[in-house]
Amino acid sequence: xxxxxxxxxxxxxxxxxxxxxxxxxxxxxxxxxxxxxxxxxxxxxxxxxxxxxxxxxxxxxxxxxxxxxxxxxxxxxxxxxxxxxxxxxxxxxxxxxxxxxxxxxxxxxxxxxxxxxxxxxxxxxxxxxxxxxxxxxxxxxxxxxxxxxxxxxxxxxxxxxxxxxxxxxxxxxxxxxxxxxxxxxxxxxxxxxxxxxxxxxxxxxxxxxxxxxxxxxxxxxxxxxxxxxxxxxxxxxxxxxxxxxxxxxxxxxxxxxxxxxxxxxxxxxxxxxxxxxxxxxxxxxxxxxxxxxxxxxxxxxxxxxxxxxxxxxxxxxxxxxxxxxxxxxxxxxxxxxxxxxxxxxxxxxxx
Amino acid sequence: xxxxxxxxxxxxxxxxxxxxxxxxxxxxxxxxxxxxxxxxxxxxxxxxxxxxxxxxxxxxxxxxxxxxxxxxxxxxxxxxxxxxxxxxxxxxxxxxxxxxxxxxxxxxxxxxxxxxxxxxxxxxxxxxxxxxxxxxxxxxxxxxxxxxxxxxxxxxxxxxxxxxxxxxxxxxxxxxxxxxxxxxxxxxxxxxxxxxxxxxxxxxxxxxxxxxxxxxxxxxxxxxxxxxxxxxxxxxxxxxxxxxxxxxxxxxxxxxxxxxxxxxxxxxxxxxxxxxxxxxxxxxxxxxxxxxxxxxxxxxxxxxxxxxxxxxxxxxxxxxxxxxxxxxxxxxxxxxxxxxxxxxxxxxxxxxxxxxxxxxxxxxxxxxxxxxxxxxxxxxxxxxxxxxxxxxxxxxxxxxxxxxxxxxxxxxxxxxxxxxxxxxxxxxxxxxxxxxxxxxxxxxxxxxxxxxxxxxxxxxxxxxxxxxxxxxxxxxxxxxxxxxxxxxxxxxxxxxxxxxxxxxxxxxxxxxxxxxxxxxxxxxxxxxxxxxxxxxxxxxxxxxxxxxxxxxxxxxxxxxxxxxxxxxxxxxxxxxxxxxxxxxxxxxxxxxxxxxxxxxxxxxxxxxxxxx
Numbered sequence: 001x002x003x004x005x006x007x008x009x010x011x012x013x014x015x016x017x018x019x020x021x022x023x024x025x026x027x028x029x030x031x032x033x034x035x036x037x038x039x040x041x042x043x044x045x046x047x048x049x050x051x052x053x054x055x056x057x058x059x060x061x062x063x064x065x066x067x068x069x070x071x072x073x074x075x076x077x078x079x080x081x082x083x084x085x086x087x088x089x090x091x092x093x094x095x096x097x098x099x100x101x102x103x104x105x106x107x108x109x110x111x112x113x114x115x116x117x118x119x120x121x122x123x124x125x126x127x128x129x130x131x132x133x134x135x136x137x138x139x140x141x142x143x144x145x146x147x148x149x150x151x152x153x154x155x156x157x158x159x160x161x162x163x164x165x166x167x168x169x170x171x172x173x174x175x176x177x178x179x180x181x182x183x184x185x186x187x188x189x190x191x192x193x194x195x196x197x198x199x200x201x202x203x204x205x206x207x208x209x210x211x212x213x214x215x216x217x218x219x220x221x222x223x224x225x226x227x228x229x230x231x232x233x234x235x236x237x238x239x240x241x242x243x244x245x246x247x248x249x250x251x252x253x254x255x256x257x258x259x260x261x262x263x264x265x266x267x268x269x270x271x272x273x274x275x276x277x278x279x280x281x282x283x284x285x286x287x288x289x290x291x292x293x294x295x296x297x298x299x300x301x302x303x304x305x306x307x308x309x310x311x312x313x314x315x316x317x318x319x320x321x322x323x324x325x326x327x328x329x330x331x332x333x334x335x336x337x338x339x340x341x342x343x344x345x346x347x348x349x350x351x
Numbered sequence: 352x353x354x355x356x357x358x359x360x361x362x363x364x365x366x367x368x369x370x371x372x373x374x375x376x377x378x379x380x381x382x383x384x385x386x387x388x389x390x391x392x393x394x395x396x397x398x399x400x401x402x403x404x405x406x407x408x409x410x411x412x413x414x415x416x417x418x419x420x421x422x423x424x425x426x427x428x429x430x431x432x433x434x435x436x437x438x439x440x441x442x443x444x445x446x447x448x449x450x451x452x453x454x455x456x457x458x459x460x461x462x463x464x465x466x467x468x469x470x471x472x473x474x475x476x477x478x479x480x481x482x483x484x485x486x487x488x489x490x491x492x493x494x495x496x497x498x499x500x501x502x503x504x505x506x507x508x509x510x511x512x513x514x515x516x517x518x519x520x521x522x523x524x525x526x527x528x529x530x531x532x533x534x535x536x537x538x539x540x541x542x543x544x545x546x547x548x549x550x551x552x553x554x555x556x557x558x559x560x561x562x563x564x565x566x567x568x569x570x571x572x573x574x575x576x577x578x579x580x581x582x583x584x585x586x587x588x589x590x591x592x593x594x595x596x597x598x599x600x601x602x603x604x605x606x607x608x609x610x611x612x613x614x615x616x617x618x619x620x621x622x623x624x625x626x627x628x629x630x631x632x633x634x635x636x637x638x639x640x641x642x643x644x645x646x647x648x649x650x651x652x653x654x655x656x657x658x659x660x661x662x663x664x665x666x667x668x669x670x671x672x673x674x675x676x677x678x679x680x681x682x683x684x685x686x687x688x689x690x691x692x693x694x695x696x697x698x699x700x701x702x703x704x705x706x707x708x709x710x711x712x713x714x715x716x717x718x719x720x721x722x723x724x725x726x727x728x729x730x731x732x733x734x735x736x737x738x739x740x741x742x743x744x745x746x747x748x749x750x751x752x753x754x755x756x757x758x759x760x761x762x763x764x765x766x767x768x769x770x771x772x773x774x775x776x777x778x779x780x781x782x783x784x785x786x787x788x789x790x791x792x793x794x795x796x797x798x799x800x801x802x803x804x805x806x807x808x809x810x811x812x813x814x815x816x817x818x819x820x821x822x823x824x825x826x827x828x829x830x831x832x833x834x835x836x837x838x839x840x841x842x843x844x845x846x847x848x849x850x851x852x853x854x855x856x857x858x859x860x861x862x863x864x865x866x867x868x869x870x871x872x873x874x875x876x877x878x879x880x881x882x883x884x885x886x887x888x889x890x891x892x893x894x895x896x897x898x899x900x901x902x903x904x905x906x907x908x909x910x911x912x913x914x915x916x917x918x919x920x921x922x923x924x925x926x927x928x929x930x931x932x933x934x935x936x937x938x939x940x941x942x943x944x945x946x947x948x949x950x951x952x953x954x955x956x957x958x959x960x961x962x963x
Contacts, residue, residue, distance in 0.1 A: 058794040061635075074811075079794025083634060084801040085627070086657050092582075092624040096631025096639060097790070099580045099615040104791045122627070125620040317615075324611040328579040329636035329789070331613055333756055336577040338603040340750040346571065346599070347747055350561035351387075 088119025159226030497535025572716025656695025682933030783828030
């Protein structure tokens with residue numbers, strides 16, 4: 001049950017972030033997912049990333065739709081408001097919430113069913129608006145809560161637990177996002193915390209829509225022989241294209257990279273993301289070659305991971321709409337209602 | 352030829368044209384010049400769901416008594432569309448007049464002996480005086496305004512003044528339009544006895560009034576109420592509400608220094624997303640709204656249920672059009688009463704407001720935001736195409752500068768700090784309304800909004816007692832809502848046992864019908880409900896009358912159904928008068944309907960008896 005709070009015992013030796021919070025302060029209710037679920041690892045990565053970025057917990061807004069993945073927003077940052085909405089419609093809630101208050105940090109957690117089937121339309125349009133949020137897909141290729149049906153991300157030829165084979169081609173959120181013009185596209189694996197944490201941090205800092213598709217095996221319905229989203233299969237076909245390190249503003253660069261191998265990308269607030277190429281052919285700032293390379297590796301069965309595309313110059317929703325820097329929900333009524341004199345002028349047109 | 356008795360400022364003109372030929376500007380010109388001459392007018396546009404080519408009509412009622420509904424008959428027909436000549440001729444009341452384009456002879460038109468036919472060679476006149484096909488077609492329509500000006504004795508100087516205002520930036524258009532007016536005017540004066548016995552005379556009946564459509568008025572209401580997030584998906588007949596909000600916002604909500612807009616305007620990918628955005632924004636503390644029509648409400652059902660159960664404000668304008676399904680998108684009805692009242696699965700009920708005219712659209716828009724935030728629930732404003740898209744004469748809209756929005760129970764940071772712990776759904780005040788908090792204020796106030804079963808502490812639950820406790824508290828909130836709703840408007844005479852119950856845009860026709868019925872010494876009371884849930888005043892009126900005519904514009908008697916479900920009224924007392932042709936209801940329909948019941952002709956009674 002999600003109302004069971006974790007006991008908060010803060011050991012004095014626990015490390016604190018600049019706000020004085022320990023990692024425990026970024027946790028949430030106890031998970032009710034199956035033991036070993038990939039989603040719980042992603043939750044842990046979100047906790048780590050938020051603690052590392054020292055975000056005020058109340059400034060985090062957690063949004064989700066319906067499904068196993070969507071439950072996880074209750075399992076991190078209990079000091080932030082959460083909204084567990086309806087199936088596939090989280091992007092519209094996020095859009096409205098962001099329109100009302102652009103100053104908060106929005107993180108949406110969805111699944112492959114929630115995003116790629118019932119919610120495909122809203123997902124696409126959130127990308128088109130370059131809605132400023134981090135959107136994580138916890139992708140396991142299967143409907144868990146309804147007990148094992150294929151999702152739209154199930155690979156061709158993959159086998160369900162009951163033995164059926166999938167003959168419909170998958171929708172790949174990463175390729176889809178790239179073709180829709182997304183400004184931040186990444187893929188990772190729930191079991192790779194080292195890669196996932198800096199990606200989440202970069203995504204939270206990105207000014208615009210940041211997508212991270214996280215392969216997250218379902219231990220109950222999709223972790224068997226014949227499944228292409230099992231732990232074993234994923235580890236075997238996992239291919240980091242680029243390694244990302246997130247460097248918060250005013251932090252020292254502690255990792256020593258060799259010149260020519262790293263590409264620093266400056267985020268809107270001045271913090272940086274360092275991309276270390278593992279494959280010489282990969283360029284994370286070129287949309288078309290990135291898409292071609294992802295597809296090429298896909299043909300040989302490899303899940304290319306890392307920050308696959310980034311573009312920091314794209315205008316987000318508020319920039320295009322021309323809204324003020326101050327959140328709309330903070331504007332005083334006097335600045336919103338034009339008053340009786342202005343009304344008289346308006347009415348002159350209707351006489 | 353019937354004897355010509357003068358009828359000043361009291362008749363109906365109907366103009367039949369082809370969609371997309373510019374007749375709208377001619378009709379607006381006629382309406383406004385009447386209005387500016389101090390003569391009350393009513394205008395109804397019957398347009399097709401089409402961009403160009405299908406028939407379209409415009410009805411202007413010149414009404415010295417200030418009626419706002421259709422009379423039900425046509426005195427002067429301007430038949431500009433060959434395709435609809437036959438039916439247009441048929442529709443003219445005996446003793447009436449028909450104007451047609453005599454460039455092409457139409458002997459069939461002259462078959463009616465009881466009307467007067469005027470042939471004006473409009474096309475020929477325009478072909479001789481203007482160049483270009485497009486201009487000739489447009490000018491032909493302006494030209495009939497000149498014909499009517501001559502026949503009705505309209506002030507031509509007034510028309511020029513209006514043209515000069517409309518085309519302030521394109522003065523050459525003033526001259527060409529005026530030329531077309533003059534062509535029609537001069538030809539008519541030269542060939543027919545002008546003015547007709549039916550004509551206009553300047554009066555002083557429009558002071559302190561404006562001509563405005565309900566969608567524009569509602570948009571102004573949203574702007575004045577302080578709405579900052581508007582999300583929508585285009586659908587007739589609601590689109591002009593959003594267009595108007597944007598237009599007013601771009602003029603009145605732009606920061607003079609920075610040029611930034613103090614509102615977000617989002618064209619959504621569909622209605623599902625539009626209502627989602629409204630809910631997201633309202634949850635996050637902005638006043639947010641959407642506008643749609645019946646098909647959009649169908650799509651929004653799921654989210655409306657979420658907002659009801661998760662207790663999130665939302666303001667939704669439903670500009671009703673003819674259903675079911677796509678129906679007739681450009682015709683009017685009141686057919687979403689049930690849909691809006693009970694939108695979504697499970698035990699859900701929604702607050703609905705029923706404006707009767709553009710003036711009420713303005714005030715109820717403001718009220719809708721106050722109620723939505725006070726009650727933390729969706730509020731639907733059920734306008735319709737007739738109110739929303741037609742220009743109505745109504746009293747000047749007034750704004751009280753001392754108005755401040757009722758944001759409801761939203762805890763401030765100071766209030767949160769005083770709490771030991773915050774629980775989202777604990778009813779501290781006993782009115783069923785619990786305090787909410789906004790994101791970003793304090794970590795202690797964080798909660799999880801959800802559509803799944805929850806306890807009063809806001810936590811997920813599958814426990815029967817915890818679930819029921821919240822559901823029962825929502826009923827208590829519903830009882831509070833009843834007390835906050837705008838009262839019904841009641842027109843009661845002493846001792847009448849018969850009453851009319853109605854809502855929304857039926858109002859004008861009913862008030863005119865009441866005058867007619869009372870002039871015949873028939874005591875009939877009237878109650879116009881203005882909101883759902885119904886309050887005590889509604890119960891009292893229903894209880895105090897023996898016979899109640901429920902007048903509404905749909906086939907299935909939806910208001911009657913709501914009354915039988917939600918009040919104590921004896922169903923047998925409620926008799927329906929249902930108008931669902933897609934045209935706005937007329938006063939004559941109501942008069943005839945009531946008379947048929949109250950003064951039954953013997954043969955009808957006999958038939959009724961035979962049917963058992």
